[in-house]
Structure formats: structure tokens, C-alpha cells
Amino acid sequence: MSKQIPVGVSNRHLHVTQEVLDILFGPGSDLTVYKDLYQKGEFASEQIVEMIGPRGKFSHVRILGKLRNNIQIEVSGTDAYHLGINPPVGKFAPLPEGQSLTIKGPKGSVVVTENVMIARRHIHMNSKDAEELGVKDQDIVFVSPAQEKGDKAESRICILGNVLVRVNDNFLLQMHIDTDEGNAVGLKTGDHVFIVQSSLGYYEDPKAPDKKLITESDVRQAILKKLKIHIKKGMIITPAAQDLGKIHKIFVY
Ligand SMILES: [Zn+2]
Numbered sequence: 001m002s003k004q005i006p007v008g009v010s011n012r013h014l015h016v017t018q019e020v021l022d023i024l025f026g027p028g029s030d031l032t033v034y035k036d037l038y039q040k041g042e043f044a045s046e047q048i049v050e051m052i053g054p055r056g057k058f059s060h061v062r063i064l065g066k067l068r069n070n071i072q073i074e075v076s077g078t079d080a081y082h083l084g085i086n087p088p089v090g091k092f093a094p095l096p097e098g099q100s101l102t103i104k105g106p107k108g109s110v111v112v113t114e115n116v117m118i119a120r121r122h123i124h125m126n127s128k129d130a131e132e133l134g135v136k137d138q139d140i141v142f143v144s145p146a147q148e149k150g151d152k153a154e155s156r157i158c159i160l161g162n163v164l165v166r167v168n169d170n171f172l173l174q175m176h177i178d179t180d181e182g183n184a185v186g187l188k189t190g191d192h193v194f195i196v197q198s199s200l201g202y203y204e205d206p207k208a209p210d211k212k213l214i215t216e217s218d219v220r221q222a223i224l225k226k227l228k229i230h231i232k233k234g235m236i237i238t239p240a241a242q243d244l245g246k247i248h249k250i251f252v253y
Pocket of ligand 1: 122
């Protein structure tokens, strides 16, 4: 099986500037660490605010550190519905005309009309991970949960498409999804996924790398399942498999 990718499920949160923090918590306030997050330098702070929309509100929203140059608010689709706003997916853009969010801290509040989004699912990785996984920055990949959990009725085995790859050498390998996505497909923080299709347009057979002998039957299976077989060092391919594989362009070297 190809390299497994740990999952991190993000709850609604916001990032703030020093200026905004001063308004919400009083001049000269600091973000204090509640819990370090998996990515280096990122942390859940002890600072909690209220998020108030035109329709509903959330009274316990955590600010994530470190401080940023812009206020940034990330909610799920369900959160957005509850709040009564229509933020864009995957990019920070102004909210539709007439919509705003009020962020209220113990000392003051700010009204936000932009920089609110429903996050786009993405995978953080460094360049070594990217090389191993055969992807590059900004690639779009498909992933699937690494193992089936629970009984059949509970399991929500799926393929998540349109996952953005983000490569930076400060990143640790991790896929970020929001609570809607996590709940929909039964993935929790600490679960794993693997890439089943990259933007190169081929499927990877998760069983193939463990095989030593590739037979004609393996090639037929791959053709049926629209999979490619990754040929690794030391694999033996029977002559019949060799011929059939070449005709159908099944082998990836
Ligand atoms: Zn992320």
C-alpha cells in the first residue's frame, strides 16, 4: 500500500491579527497556548470568542495561533448555514452583499465582512513526501480511507476527490478536512488515508507494491479495475503478463 497520510479534522476556528486581539481581549493581549497542533508552530489558543451571524451564533470558538497578518475565519458548510452566511469554498473573498459576522471577545467586538471561508480539503507535505507520493505542489488528488473500520453498516468507505496538495518543507504530512467532511465519510483526527489517484491520471493499485510476481491474471484484474501496476525493483513479471500489460499500457515504472 502506498504511504499512509494522517488525517486532521478541523473544527470552526479563526486566526487573528494583534490589532484584532487587542480589540477582543484588551490592548497588549497575547495568544496563550492551550494545545500545540500537529503542524509546527501552530497551536490552539486559550482565547475563546463568540461568533454571531445573521441567523445563529456559536459561543465557544477557539482562536488558532500564531498571529497572522489578516483575520481569517474558517467554518464548515453546516456552520455557515447555522450562522446564516454564504462564504466561498477554498478562498477568502468578501461575504455576499449585506452579510457579516460579529466576533465578540470579553473586551470588544469586530464586524467581519470578508476573509471567511469554508476550507478546501488539502494535504500538507514536505518535498520528500511529495517525491515519495509522486505529486507536486498544487496537484489535485483523490484519497481513500486506509482501512475499513467498524462493521459494514458503520463504515463509510469512499473516495474523496479534489484534494489540494500543498508542499512546503515546514509541513508535516497531514490531510486537513472539516467536520462536515469528517462526519460524512467517517474519518476522525488520527485516522489515515492514501492517495488512490493523482493528477497524473492513473490509479495506483494499493496491493501491487507488495507483490513479487505479476501474472497475466493480475494484469487482467488491473485492466478491469482501471488500475495501473507500479513496477518496483525485484518484481518478476511473467512473459504473458508482460505482453498483455504492454498492450494495455498497465505498467508504470
Ligand atoms: Zn491545513
